[in-house]
Amino acid sequence: MIDWNALFKVSLGLYVLGAKDNGRDVGSIVDAVMIAANKPAALAVSCGNASYTKSCLEKSKEFSISVLPKDIDPFVVANFGFQSSKTINKWDSVEHETLNGLPVLKNALAHITAKVVHSYPLESNTVFIAEITDTANLRDDDNLLYEDYRKYFKNDVIKAFQQQIKEKNNG
Numbered sequence: 001m002i003d004w005n006a007l008f009k010v011s012l013g014l015y016v017l018g019a020k021d022n023g024r025d026v027g028s029i030v031d032a033v034m035i036a037a038n039k040p041a042a043l044a045v046s047c048g049n050a051s052y053t054k055s056c057l058e059k060s061k062e063f064s065i066s067v068l069p070k071d072i073d074p075f076v077v078a079n080f081g082f083q084s085s086k087t088i089n090k091w092d093s094v095e096h097e098t099l100n101g102l103p104v105l106k107n108a109l110a111h112i113t114a115k116v117v118h119s120y121p122l123e124s125n126t127v128f129i130a131e132i133t134d135t136a137n138l139r140d141d142d143n144l145l146y147e148d149y150r151k152y153f154k155n156d157v158i159k160a161f162q163q164q165i166k167e168k169n170n171g
């Protein structure tokens with residue numbers, strides 16, 4: 001039997017995964033990111049198989065990671081984590097710039113870009129191994145952990161999402 005409370009003790013951060021859908025910017029929230037190797041410097045990212053970002057990543061073979069600070073606006077997590085890039089241009093709603101042509105969040109703690117060299121399909125997810133092509137270390141503040149999200153941040157994210165829907169319906 002798998003006890004998820006045991007697995008949650010494996011520390012993870014929270015990130016915005018950015019990718020390209022032909023010329024369009026797409027992206028999602030991910031926690032399943034790790035430094036997989038230091039030579040060549042490589043990341044592993046695990047994407048749910050239903051994620052549109054995952055399907056784009058399979059084609060374009062490159063992505064960006066924006067490391068989220070603890071004081072991130074909960075809207076950012078709702079925007080990238082609660083809806084699909086298939087029908088929405090998520091990056092239009094947040095301040096961003098580009099690194100190697102890939103979208104990255106302006107108020108992130110760090111930016112990373114990477115090129116996919118392997119992918120491993122599993123039943124629920126696909127794990128991408130990617131060599132790091134560029135990094136920008138922007139600020140040294142604390143990063144948001146997946147644990148923070150589960151313990152106290154999730155309610156704020158849900159509220160921010162509901163507020164966005166309300167504003168859309170009124171506007």
Ligand SMILES: Cc1cc2nc3c(=O)[nH]c(=O)nc-3n(C[C@H](O)[C@H](O)[C@H](O)COP(=O)(O)O)c2cc1C
Nearest residue numbers: 028029030031032047048051052053081083084085
């Ligand atoms: C806190 C949190 C953590 C998440 N972690 C992951 C993850 O590690 N991998 C993943 O593919 N999706 C993860 N998701 C789900 C995606 O962000 C979500 O399904 C998103 O809507 C996918 O958007 P897309 O269809 O534009 O790719 C997470 C969502 C949240 C809110």
